[in-house]
Amino acid sequence: MSQATASETTDEGVIESVSGPVVTATDLGARMNDVVYVGEEGLMGEVIEIEGNITTIQVYEETSDVAPGEPVENTGEPLSVDLGPGMLDSIYDGVQRPLDVLEEKMGAFLDRGVDAPGIDLEKTWEFNPDVEVGDEVTPGDVVGIVPETESIDHKVLVPPGYEGGAVAAVESGSFTVDEAVVELENGEEIAMRQEWPVREPRPTVEKETPTTPLISGQRILDGLFPIAKGGTAAIPGPFGSGKTVTQHQLAKWADADIVVYVGCGERGNEMTEVIEDFPELEDPKTGKPLMSRTCLIANTSNMPVAARESCVYTGITIAEYYRDMGYDVALMADSTSRWAEAMREISSRLEEMPGEEGYPAYLAARLSEFYERAGKFQNLNGSEGSISAIGAVSPPGGDFSEPVTQNTLRIVKCFWALDADLAERRHFPSINWNESYSLYTEQLDPWWRENVDEEYPEVRQWAVDVLDEESELQEIVQLVGKDALPDDQQLTLEVARYIREGWLQQNAFHDVDTYCEPEKTYLMLTAIQHFNEEAFEALEAGVPVEEIVDVEAIPRLNRMNTQEDYEAYIEELKDDVAEQLRERY
């Protein structure tokens, strides 16, 4: 978290009571959301309620042994993050304390009362100026470039609160993040580090309509339910249905410039997996290690609950900062339900009037404020940047009618509904194709026509129709068995099966199948469509359906996914299917 404020105490109070993460203090001069240091150990907290002389504070660390009578110090500043080079390839807790630095300071277990700056204050970075003395700059303008990681150039921006004006002096070379690199004539100094309060969106000029898909390399997402760069999506599902795997897949393969991954109240091992895997994996777009475009925020389920509440804000603020540089950022939050529960827990300790299922009445407002911070934007400096926000939702008992799922669905435009039934039969990703939807499909069609194939939207619609027909036919099959259906319907079921098994299914753990480029997604589907056409021709020519489905080449439709050289494979497969079917009549 932000450091500059740590020493400038403006007021002191005394602890009145302690109950878990909620502490009250008396005689503290504080504003709402000020950051305070609680007790002898200086545990970090935030003011969440003021009533008369009593200030209520949520504490971001364990409060065991903290006693009434101990002091509380106010920093007079809201909860802020440090923004500057060094955030990528980092892993933070919910209040932007770097976890690797904490490990160095206190070993394998997270102790409390230890603070560390969000970005290294000692490290020097190479600053390459982009302005000259005499240039006029305004807030948001790029004054220089810092090579941050192998794949990302960090742009140093005039902070939004500045007045701006003519440049009086410019430095070039190695500097720490707090040294002034540009000075303006009005005396304002610009360094590589700036701060921003997490609960406040960073300013932009305007929101625009997104028109480019965020390609995820996942067939069912790209192919059927695409999200736009700057879009919002929710992945609700019961435990073990694949939310985290889907989020990890997006973090790995999405064609964003920057990925911010927020592990909010979930498992420690899942974060460890990312830390171990990502440095080894290559970004399919740049060929550089994935970690060099990634910022991780980990507030696992056993870490303090108040910091769980703040971690999504920390994440989205960092995302906004890279957006301001003109980057396409993808933010994953796993799981937004844990964030909502943290709100509920704090709210109930405040004895606020509970709303639906005990959640505070402001749940819906908080969720929509969060997703509102996503979008495609025109930035202050004229560049375009985007934040795509994808939130996992963990509904109790897997029941989507609960408040967090429902309130989220009212806001987001992609709904990727995970299905326990599919997961049980190991159909992965277990995204239910009947229930899920994307409201971006139409606005992204031109992109597909232009970049993949003129025909793509039609082929997709064909697949959707077959799947729809299948689900109707399945109801009949449940009653009378498949063999009672007429031949053409039996054949449709067979085609639908290949769409499901050969196309929709995708194994995240298979070296080749884990990522599927849009061209392959398209070609695979055309192969199944081609089989459909050939098979119906054969049927019309009098070949019985049992013979058609018995054709040797057809099961190879289920193996297209694992082919690296898929173009040749699919060409050959199509030829074989046609030839072998035609031999029968």
Added chain:
Amino acid sequence: MQKEYKTITEISGPLVFADIDEPVGYDEMVEIETPNGDVRRGQVLESTSEFVAIQVFEGTSGIDRDSSVRFLGETLQMPLTEELLGRVLSGSGEPIDGGPEIEPDEEREIVGAAINPTAREYPQEFIQTGVSAIDGMNTLIRGQKLPIFSGSGLPHNDLALQIARQASVPEEEQEGEEGSEFAVIFGAMGITQEEANEFMDDFERTGALERSVVFMNLADDPAVERTVTPRMALTTAEYLAFEEDYHVLVILTDMTNYCEALREIGAAREEVPGRRGYPGYMYTDLAQLYERAGRIEGREGSVTQIPILTMPGDDDTHPIPDLTGYITEGQIYIDRDLNSQGIEPPVNVLPSLSRLMDDGIGEGFTREDHADVSDQAYAAYAEGEDLRDLVNIVGREALSELDNKYLDFADAFEEEFVQQGHDTNRSVDETLDIGWELLSGLPKEALNRIDEDLIEEYYVEDESEEVAQTAD
């Protein structure tokens, strides 16, 4: 000096409220002495400058307003030493086996700090439990938390004991590595004397007690004590794993009783209840237990957890299994129907899951064909299960030949793969071979989850012909 008060103002369920005039730390330990000299231990749940709320572990009966209250100035600690192995302790850590006092090497707060995710090592070592439904389909990994979801009256304890008895790491044994030693920590919460005997007899029969630490909170012991039992057990586990290099298997049973105790305390504090009356913070509370499983970089040992819970009404959407499933790395379902069919262990593999399986199996870990076999068996078993409903309506004759094969597969899968008996120990090779035998009852083209080369190598040819003939 410990300050002593005689200022109890209210006693309500497991809680005692007392006025104070000097500040007391949150979570601090308390001793309450009744007029007849009984001493009860408790913990500060809420601390203000005027009064404190105390949660009493050993029950509040017998406490009155004349009882005295002493604050010990420290939070609840567990005395730790390797000598704990072989000992039987109460649910709050006092020896109850008649053995000597425990002379600790150190004492630790039982709340336990979170492991920094950067310090964790991703668990990847396969533990062979000798149980096909687990090894083959839901592999257990060292450092995993894998609960057993069961119902009342089902043989979950037999399965847990079988795992504790048979667990081994074949790779290590093969390479003749010394490897760290195995230890079992058994934390009982509110189980019956009979169940407790079942465990103790087995531990004694197999000599496992020597490498075990047992924490016993029985059904007639105070409910509130149950909230500290798993923390004592896990603090001991962490000590043995990360200081003394043991591979520790922690069995916690029954988590349902633990959660009931949480609910009781919540109600006594008049908290706003969450789903079905359980406290809103139950997710966080359970996570603080389950997340204490794992491995740490640079340390030899590991903590593997097998919590057992009985689902009220066999309903897995009930908050206890639901929240558990959201935290643990998979779950093993014990099934009532399979149990009445006599399948032993009656594991229903379809809803069961081991999330750490993918990285811990395959070439170099178990066998190259493991992932594909398991995937295919899942898909085929699910298909057969589906058809069972249909066959009741239309009869077998109305189904295609392939559908009939799926039905046969599902039956065989339960009777030959899952069924093995609580005393049979199968190697993972044996398990996978049985898998192939059953899968070979299906035509090769139907095995679309399995790599073609593996089919070449493992598919049992004549078997398929035999089955084809009998089906005719």
